[in-house]
Amino acid sequence: QVQLVQSGAEVKKPGASVKVSCRASGYTFTAYSMHWVRQAPGKSLEWMASINGGNHYTERAQSFQDRVTIMMDTSANTAQMELSDLRSEDTAVYYCARVNRNDDAPQFDYWGQGTLVTVSS
């Protein structure tokens, strides 16, 4: 069965960086794109970035343009998101979620369990 398993919770100081990983299993990793979505406490879902599993092309939301880096290790079926220059407002649960890159306007059909990142001095 399809599973996306994320790395554990992190506590970081303002100005630091955080890396969150997402290990996929149960499907052909390169046939899908991996997206990163975050949710601040009590807030809605916010799309951050994506990486195409076939050609590793990346897209980022305007609001994260300079701070987010995403990558993919196809040999390990793992995607990773790094967010730099952390601020208190980056405190959130970060999710990886896959979409079928060959579908038009697809849904996020599987999600990781989420990784809580807390930014505090």
Added chain:
Amino acid sequence: SYVLTQPPSLSVAPGQTARISCGGDNIGSKSVHWYQQKPGQAPVVVIYYDSHRPSHIPERFSGSKSGNTATLIITGVEAGDEAGFYCQVWDTLTAHPVFGGGTKLTVL
């Protein structure tokens, strides 16, 4: 950027029908997906491409779209349906996904 508007909250008695709206400019031309998120859990897709339901989702969940509004309909609401619900589309200008603000469904 494209904006999806949902009511922040909706309260429904058990057994009644919940209708959660999602408004957006020209949403009729877009494919709408709906997610249910229970406290402390990741979102789960309950309706995709406007009205398709994954096999593991109860038939009580359905989706419709008319004019500038998409609607998630839950008939025979149960206590276990209490959750946040989010609509999602793809912004044709940026080719990026967009989520609505979410609706918290409370079962009275």
